[in-house]
Amino acid sequence: MTVPSKTKDFEIAIVGGGIAGLVLALALHNRGIPITVYERSAKFGEIGAGVSFTPNAVKAMKICYEGVYEGFERVCTRNMWSSKLQTYFDYVSSYEEGKVVDETIAFSTTTSLGQNAVHRAHFLDEMVKLVPPEKCIFNKHLINITQAPNGRQVMHFGDGTTAEADAIVGCDGIKSRVRATMYGADHPCVTPSFTNKIAYRGLVPMEKATEAIGAEFAQNAVMHLGKNGHILTFPVAHGKTMNIVAFHESDGNWEDTERLTKPGRREDALRDFAGWSDNVTKLLSMCEEELPIWAIFDTGANPVPSFVKGNVALMGDAAHATSPHHGAGAGFCVEDAAYLACLLQSPAVQTSEDLAAAFQAYNDARLDRGHWVVQSSRYLGKMYDWMSVEGNDMDKIATELRKRNAIIYDFDVEGGIAQSVAELEAKLGKSGKK
Numbered sequence: 001m002t003v004p005s006k007t008k009d010f011e012i013a014i015v016g017g018g019i020a021g022l023v024l025a026l027a028l029h030n031r032g033i034p035i036t037v038y039e040r041s042a043k044f045g046e047i048g049a050g051v052s053f054t055p056n057a058v059k060a061m062k063i064c065y066e067g068v069y070e071g072f073e074r075v076c077t078r079n080m081w082s083s084k085l086q087t088y089f090d091y092v093s094s095y096e097e098g099k100v101v102d103e104t105i106a107f108s109t110t111t112s113l114g115q116n117a118v119h120r121a122h123f124l125d126e127m128v129k130l131v132p133p134e135k136c137i138f139n140k141h142l143i144n145i146t147q148a149p150n151g152r153q154v155m156h157f158g159d160g161t162t163a164e165a166d167a168i169v170g171c172d173g174i175k176s177r178v179r180a181t182m183y184g185a186d187h188p189c190v191t192p193s194f195t196n197k198i199a200y201r202g203l204v205p206m207e208k209a210t211e212a213i214g215a216e217f218a219q220n221a222v223m224h225l226g227k228n229g230h231i232l233t234f235p236v237a238h239g240k241t242m243n244i245v246a247f248h249e250s251d252g253n254w255e256d257t258e259r260l261t262k263p264g265r266r267e268d269a270l271r272d273f274a275g276w277s278d279n280v281t282k283l284l285s286m287c288e289e290e291l292p293i294w295a296i297f298d299t300g301a302n303p304v305p306s307f308v309k310g311n312v313a314l315m316g317d318a319a320h321a322t323s324p325h326h327g328a329g330a331g332f333c334v335e336d337a338a339y340l341a342c343l344l345q346s347p348a349v350q351t352s353e354d355l356a357a358a359f360q361a362y363n364d365a366r367l368d369r370g371h372w373v374v375q376s377s378r379y380l381g382k383m384y385d386w387m388s389v390e391g392n393d394m395d396k397i398a399t400e401l402r403k404r405n406a407i408i409y410d411f412d413v414e415g416g417i418a419q420s421v422a423e424l425e426a427k428l429g430k431s432g433k434k
């Protein structure tokens with residue numbers, strides 16, 4: 001597809017080049033909307049771990065830009081058994097006080113697309129290939145935003161340089177600096193909150209995993225539930241690797257809120273999951289000896305009051321950082337990007353004067369859904385760890401989970417965007433200010 005030549009009289013700065021920033025960059029660039037991405041690191045990069053996308057996110061990828069979806073398809077891994085191609089996760093109960101549990105599948109969740117997982121770095125590499133290099137500026141750590149006398153936004157970077165744009169989209173993650181400049185450093189929404197969960201993450205060769213726990217549980221997505229913790233696994237890298245994430249209730253506060261990881265060891269994980277099923281012990285035993293401990297933070301205690309202020313907007317984790325229990329945070333980045341790109345593409349949005357209305361329409365459409373997923377994910381974290389009213393009753397867990405999942409997977413992304421664009425056009429007039 002050829003990129004349409006410049007279609008708008010404004011330029012958008014995207015701060016941060018993670019999944020949110022890069023998908024937005026591709027969605028805007030391929031609509032002929034001028035962009036520049038400012039990334040604080042020397043190059044784009046993601047950690048070596050898995051991330052999975054649900055049907056709503058896959059639909060949103062196609063809306064953003066077909067190339068995003070094609071890149072995703074190239075690196076996507078699904079459940080490896082054909083009988084499980086619609087299964088999202090099989091759920092097993094992996095803990096019983098004082099007993100060795102023999103794991104069997106208690107229930108399964110399904111989606112129209114089953115499980116769709118990627119190795120984060122592989123997916124990001126696919127996106128990076130598609131973004132024109134001249135649109136990306138590295139080593140630009142945003143510190144502050146001010147307004148020029150002509151109304152343009154001025155970004156101030158850590159290296160003492162500045163750059164201007166008509167509008168800024170903060171895609172700079174959970175500790176967003178853009179959010180801090182919008183609300184002031186002392187506003188509660190600036191500081192993310194510890195959800196009291198920690199996680200251990202591992203990638204192990206699939207051959208080894210299959211030998212250890214058997215083909216069915218190794219080669220398809222499984223969620224092991226128990227007291228104060230849960231472990232999820234799914235295949236990535238076209239089935240060559242198994243992604244493991246083990247969540248556990250923390251036994252104390254996270255002292256250093258500046259750092260979201262601290263050094264840990266495999267023994268720590270084995271101690272946390274002592275007395276669980278043999279499969280769980282085997283999974284953790286396969287992880288690296290040095291196993292960093294991740295603190296799970298979110299924006300749930302102090303949600304951001306609005307994702308926009310004038311010509312500055314927040315997207316992805318900068319707007320609504322969620323704990324990972326719904327497996328939806330990255331998918332919501334893509335949904336956000338699809339909304340913003342379609343709103344900005346509307347003929348009603350022509351000059352920088354129209355941007356505030358477009359951003360407001362984005363906020364109106366995304367705020368409640370963004371905040372909901374953060375709270376619902378917190379609930380799932382408790383439910384999976386048998387700390388909610390459902391207790392260890394797997395039937396009750398299944399019922400509650402299916403109800404919440406449907407809100408994510410069955411979301412009508414196209415319909416929602418069409419409505420939002422129509423409302424904006426009604427406000428601005430079909431081809432710019434009424």
Ligand SMILES: Cc1cc2nc3c(=O)[nH]c(=O)nc-3n(C[C@H](O)[C@H](O)[C@H](O)COP(=O)(O)OP(=O)(O)OC[C@H]3O[C@@H](n4cnc5c(N)ncnc54)[C@H](O)[C@@H]3O)c2cc1C
Pocket residue numbers: 015016017018019020021038039040041045050051052053140141142143171172173174176177178199201245294315316317318322323324326327328329330331332333
């Ligand atoms: C354990 C775990 C498992 C998860 N699993 C899933 C899953 O299965 N499915 C799912 O959908 N989601 C999942 N998520 C959530 C998902 O990872 C995030 O929602 C998503 O990666 C957020 O992307 P982002 O681009 O908004 O932020 P980030 O990935 O944090 O990217 C922010 C970017 O901005 C840059 N940056 C930061 N500050 C500045 C600055 N001041 N100036 C310039 N650049 C800056 C950073 O260097 C980075 O490149 C999981 C999260 C965790 C922790």
